[in-house]
Amino acid sequence: AQKITQTQPGMFVQEKEAVTLDCTYDTSDPSYGLFWYKQPSSGEMIFLIYQGSYDQQNATEGRYSLNFQKARKSANLVISASQLGDSAMYFCAIGEIQGAQKLVFGQGTRLTINP
């Protein structure tokens, strides 16, 4: 079975600072994908970034980067130059490389950006 652990229930950060959201995972699958989603208070889940277990380089998408440490089974999300609009719930998820891609989500971290 796959499992995601997000140990930070809430984080408060000043605008324009960088922030790291922690995610550790557990899986017995040799190959897998790691995903981060953002969920504003309106409810929709917005895809942010993906990292494949065999990818050699850390993924980056604009202000988002994923600090992937396979040996430690961690996939932390880094948001650079935070903005007020980044305030939301952030979920880390793990899924299969192919097939149904049944995503297993963590409990989430509520990020609040202060002006």
Add this chain to the structure above:
Amino acid sequence: DAGVTQSPTHLIKTRGQHVTLRCSPISGHKSVSWYQQVLGQGPQFIFQYYEKEERGRGNFPDRFSARQFPNYSSELNVNALLLGDSALYLCASRLGTGRSNQPQHFGDGTRLSIL
């Protein structure tokens, strides 16, 4: 292009009733997944359909069922509703079942309240 659309946005039912939730995927996407998100938790996988066939099922009772139509839209049905079925139901679509760097894109969800 339109994103994933779900209807209705909100629904109130009483215990024992039946409910049908609907989802239209992004144009060209053939895979649809359903998730249940209870307040304060991450989403939990319910079903995945691809080319009208069930390709994955989560740990949910038989009261939950789904189907996918020839136009790739999908319905989630829940019978004999319980108070614990109160949740945000999210639909996600994906291009296919190939490489996992094709992420799932979520709709805004249907918020179901059971009285």
